[in-house]
Amino acid sequence: xxxxxxxxxxxxxLGARMVEFGGWDMPVQYTSIIEEHxxxxxxVGVFDVSHMGQIFVSGKxxxxxxxxxxxxxxxxxxxxxxxxxxxxxADGCLVDDLIIYNLSENSYLVIANAANIQKDFxxxxxxxxxxxxxxxxxxxxxxxxxxxxPAAYKVLEKLGLVQKQQPHFFTIKEFNINGISGxxxxxxxxxxxxxxxIIKNEYALKLWDMLFKEGEQFSIKPIGLxxxxxxxxxxxxxxxxxxxxxxxxxxxxxxKWSIPVDKVPEYNGKKIILEQIENGVSKKLIGFVMTDRAIxxxxxxxxYNGHKTGVVTSGGYSPTLDKNIGMGYVDTKDNITLDETxxxxxxxxLYKAKVVKRPFVAKKYKIS
Amino acid sequence: xxVPEGILCSKSHEYLLExxxxxxxxxxxxxxxxxxxxxxxxxxxxEGTEFSKGEVFATVESVKAASEIYMPVGGKIIEVNxxxxxxxxxxxxSPFEEGWLVKIESADAHAESGDLLEYxxxxxELE
Numbered sequence: 001x002x003x004x005x006x007x008x009x010x011x012x013x014l015g016a017r018m019v020e021f022g023g024w025d026m027p028v029q030y031t032s033i034i035e036e037h038x039x040x041x042x043x044v045g046v047f048d049v050s051h052m053g054q055i056f057v058s059g060k061x062x063x064x065x066x067x068x069x070x071x072x073x074x075x076x077x078x079x080x081x082x083x084x085x086x087x088x089x090a091d092g093c094l095v096d097d098l099i100i101y102n103l104s105e106n107s108y109l110v111i112a113n114a115a116n117i118q119k120d121f122x123x124x125x126x127x128x129x130x131x132x133x134x135x136x137x138x139x140x141x142x143x144x145x146x147x148x149x150p151a152a153y154k155v156l157e158k159l160g161l162v163q164k165q166q167p168h169f170f171t172i173k174e175f176n177i178n179g180i181s182g183x184x185x186x187x188x189x190x191x192x193x194x195x196x197x198i199i200k201n202e203y204a205l206k207l208w209d210m211l212f213k214e215g216e217q218f219s220i221k222p223i224g225l226x227x228x229x230x231x232x233x234x235x236x237x238x239x240x241x242x243x244x245x246x247x248x249x250x251x252x253x254x255x256k257w258s259i260p261v262d263k264v265p266e267y268n269g270k271k272i273i274l275e276q277i278e279n280g281v282s283k284k285l286i287g288f289v290m291t292d293r294a295i296x297x298x299x300x301x302x303x304y305n306g307h308k309t310g311v312v313t314s315g316g317y318s319p320t321l322d323k324n325i326g327m328g329y330v331d332t333k334d335n336i337t338l339d340e341t342x343x344x345x346x347x348x349x350l351y352k353a354k355v356v357k358r359p360f361v362a363k364k365y366k367i368s
Numbered sequence: 369x370x371v372p373e374g375i376l377c378s379k380s381h382e383y384l385l386e387x388x389x390x391x392x393x394x395x396x397x398x399x400x401x402x403x404x405x406x407x408x409x410x411x412x413x414x415e416g417t418e419f420s421k422g423e424v425f426a427t428v429e430s431v432k433a434a435s436e437i438y439m440p441v442g443g444k445i446i447e448v449n450x451x452x453x454x455x456x457x458x459x460x461x462s463p464f465e466e467g468w469l470v471k472i473e474s475a476d477a478h479a480e481s482g483d484l485l486e487y488x489x490x491x492x493e494l495e
Contacts, residue, residue, distance in 0.1 A: 017405075028432070029405055032405065032406050033405055033406050033430075033431040033432070034406045034408075034431065035406075226405070226431060226432055230431060293409070294409075295408070295409050295429050295434065297433075297434065316431060316432075317408040317409070317429075317431050319431075324409075347411075347427065
């Protein structure tokens with residue numbers, strides 16, 4: 001049976017339609033995906049993201065250990081900072097993508113994708129070797145809520161966390177509001193400004209109620225996984241299992257920006273990843289907007305000049321643009337450039353699309 | 369929402385409404401459109417095309433997924449609802465009135481509709 005988050009009864013009470021996702025019973029929508037999507041773009045919404053995993057890494061060699069498993073330079077990650085990471089194997093292909101937070105000296109929090117929690121934890125344990133570190137999978141003890149949208153910071157203000165006390169973009173801090181304590185970070189997966197709460201299960205329901213009470217004047221709404229997917233797609237954020245798999249490297253996925261080429265310590269897949277940055281890759285991720293009437297979907301084929309060049313990894317309707325958009329991998333040899341026309345095979349017919357820059361919708365992070 | 373009298377529903381959630389002895393309207397039931405969620409794309413067949421009972425004649429896509437729509441009885445397409453191609457959300461708003469899919473001409477409809485259910489029986493089956 002699928003696992004349930006502590007919010008399960010809330011979702012049912014709110015009339016959510018539940019689906020299985022990554023081994024969890026999660027709300028896909030409460031009222032309408034489009035309406036929920038627009039709520040996050042225009043005001044503020046709350047997502048139950050408790051299905052995501054929390055792995056704590058601590059000990060004298062926590063930095064050295066993390067340095068050995070991700071391409072990112074964890075030695076440069078200051079306390080309270082967060083970084084988007086990948087978890088490559090020796091061949092450069094990905095076990096998962098992660099957010100790593102530096103909680104304090106020698107203490108890190110790794111956020112793993114729901115379906116990969118055990119796989120990641122096993123992978124970390126396999127790689128621990130002689131490093132003096134402690135690995136704790138606390139996913140079952142922690143819940144997680146994402147508060148996302150332009151009014152998110154206002155809800156926090158009403159909760160008593162004035163702007164000065166709110167974490168800056170991609171940082172994390174401890175909080176204590178009305179006896180509820182935990183971590184709050186300024187991160188999310190929607191392309192909007194927003195926060196994520198990482199809290200012990202015992203506080204979770206109380207925090208949910210507080211957010212909805214204080215958020216009422218901003219028309220706060222619960223948001224399901226359906227809108228989470230359309231929001232992250234517009235922001236061109238990767239979905240592990242679709243855009244990233246055990247057959248893709250971060251360079252192929254266009255994540256070169258996240259990889260420092262001057263990082264000194266060795267890490268899994270370093271040789272191949274650096275070689276790909278230097279010499280290029282055989283397939284690469286592109287974004288496209290349909291110009292013909294059709295919706296691109298995961299696993300549809302991509303054609304260029306009459307031949308198959310790749311496959312769609314994520315696609316769908318964009319509520320913000322009112323257009324159909326997608327991402328997929330194409331053969332680098334075809335040298336497909338921005339504004340060029342490609343075609344997507346939908347139900348045995350080809351439909352035209354134009355290659356565009358990612359993200360599809362500009363991100364609205366509050367950087368300073 | 370008014371459910372038209374005399375509609376017959378298939379297990380795959382299409383409805384059939386008799387307009388005359390040989391002409392029928394086909395659409396999706398209120399249950400179907402609610403389950404699909406926000407409908408954002410509709411692909412309808414060309415007028416004049418003939419389909420047998422059970423054949424796929426249209427595709428309806430929600431934000432989440434594409435769904436194939438099957439003929440509840442065989443027949444020839446005589447009219448398609450262009451309005452829903454332009455504004456697919458009409459299917460969610462008015463599945464039985466504004467949001468019909470196609471009209472067909474069918475000599476076999478009565479012979480082929482044996483497995484279709486009256487609306488109340490269809491609703492009961494869903495529970």
